[in-house]
Amino acid sequence: MDDLTEMLKGTLEGCVLQIIGSEETYGYAITRRLNELGFTDVVEGTIYTILVRLERNGLVQVTKRPSERGPARKFFALNDAGRKELAAFWTKWEYLSSRIDNLKEGGQ
Amino acid sequence: MDDLTEMLKGTLEGCVLQIIGSEETYGYAITRRLNELGFTDVVEGTIYTILVRLERNGLVQVTKRPSERGPARKFFALNDAGRKELAAFWTKWEYLSSRIDNLKEGGQ
DNA sequence: CCCACTACTCCGTGATACTGTGTAGCTGTA
């Protein structure tokens, strides 16, 4: 799929929130997971900037833990504010995608 | 619905293409139509910048026509390149929205 | 005559995803 970057704006952060919300995980793994899920062109640099933003906005709890393989990992988990933000994201997504889908079907 | 601006990036242009594709129309009317369709916060300034972009990218044919009420209108219609772009937009939208929807349902 | 509505233009702003580069730890192999 060719360039999705513009379309991802505003949604990629929500996707990261969703992944973190389903299990405590870290940047490198999140990137791999997104790639598996079809977001093939998403790279680490993008995810790390999102993670920094989430931390700065107080949506996640961060824990540094050593890895068996390679350098230490920074694990991210949602806190209450993060869970609220995730719910708000899905509300917005439902709203937007329904409007766009019905614009496609007949334009009514 | 609160701030959708980031989520609209990359999709709003496609919505405008769709509207122009269904009938030849002009900026002011496109804005009103989008407002009716639930994109309540979209303002004229935004639409006009998109229209300029579409013209610059050679996706539309432009015709200036007098109005019975107020200043002249610039009517926009899709050309072949525009119809191709519109089709590509919907392909991307289907791709992206399906990935996001199934990320929401269980994450598989 | 001013106000409201229609209709377009332009400049600047802020947010976001991306690119590229650098650093660093660990493992396997030649």
Added chain:
DNA sequence: TACAGCTACACAGTATCACGGAGTAGTGGG
């Protein structure tokens, strides 16, 4: 031991896009 390759994170700069605000005009009604 030397080096490649994977894991893992950080950071500075760039491009694109939707938006805000102000300005310019044309038309018609109170």
